[in-house]
């Protein structure tokens with residue numbers, strides 16, 4: 582071989598003979614074939630991989646992992662939580678169809694339904710899911726999908742999944758749940774009868790705030806369709822992002838257990854604090870805990886600018902679910918673009934703070950939080 586040939590061909594190492602402990606990163610855009618017969622074998626289902634957009638071992642590992650955790654027969658990874666939600670929805674509806682969604686959805690999902698899918702002829706009614714009559718009244722001949730979240734943001738309303746499943750059965754509708762906040766450690770909506778379960782793996786599944794990723798799991802036929810959408814719309818997850826997400830997911834149970842406990846301890850503490858007007862933290866999510874997000878509303882007398890400046894090591898981060906405790910300001914970020922009326926209805930105001938509990942020592946979290954609360958009342 583001449584140098585110019587050698588320099589491109591001498592790096593290739595087979596992985597069959599190298600038995601690493603962890604999954605290698607298949608950072609490749611395509612796969613090679615040694616004959617036309619072997620290539621033909623791909624189309625006959627004899628070999629799984631051709632081109633990374635259509636399939637790659639790393640995103641497949643993540644899809645399979647989350648499916649196994651959810652107790653679902655199939656799962657597929659997508660480039661973000663939102664793209665997972667998109668392909669999940671598109672596995673059920675097409676132009677002319679109607680969706681009924683909970684009105685307190687994650688902002689990104691709300692905008693996707695309202696601004697984007699509406700433009701493709703898919704309409705959505707946003708309804709108060711605690712009002713079963715209202716949901717039932719919203720059903721039309723073209724309704725195909727009931728969509729909600731296991732736990733909503735930022736007020737931690739726990740969806741009544743059995744009621745949702747029952748209503749869908751009565752009316753022949755498909756159900757889909759965003760299980761990001763609960764994770765399969767706390768709830769497995771598929772095992773409770775939900776057809777499609779989506780995740781922003783950016784949050785607890787990845788768990789280390791270093792990736793953007795999504796997963797759809799659920800009924801085999803629907804996940805097959807979602808996978809086709811990912812391939813056709815180009816919403817695949819990159820091998821490296823998938824690898825990082827799988828690495829993070831190994832500690833999901835340990836993290837969720839600790840983070841949910843930290844949340845519970847903080848919620849108890851803040852509930853008896855005279856300067857905390859409301860504490861939003863559920864008690865009915867699962868027997869293993871109630872999630873790791875605590876949302877509070879401080880008394881109107883609190884100076885919010887001082888509060889946010891007095892949080893020390895607790896940073897203001899417009900996301901959640903990392904191993905560090907962080908806070909976010911829903912009015913200024915996640916719920917900023919909602920109409921004022923909707924903000925009011927949900928209860929988002931200037932004094933609402935969402936706390937994402939990390940894995941730190943609960944005493945340190947408590948003292949840092951209490952110190953910020955007392956400082957914002959001093960002035």
Ligand SMILES: *Cc1c(COP(=O)(O)O)cnc(C)c1O
Pocket residue numbers: 661662663664687689690730734759761762780781782783784793794795
């Ligand atoms: C973050 C989030 C999403 C969107 O996920 P991305 O990975 O940012 O696309 C969807 N649903 C919920 C509940 C989220 O918290």
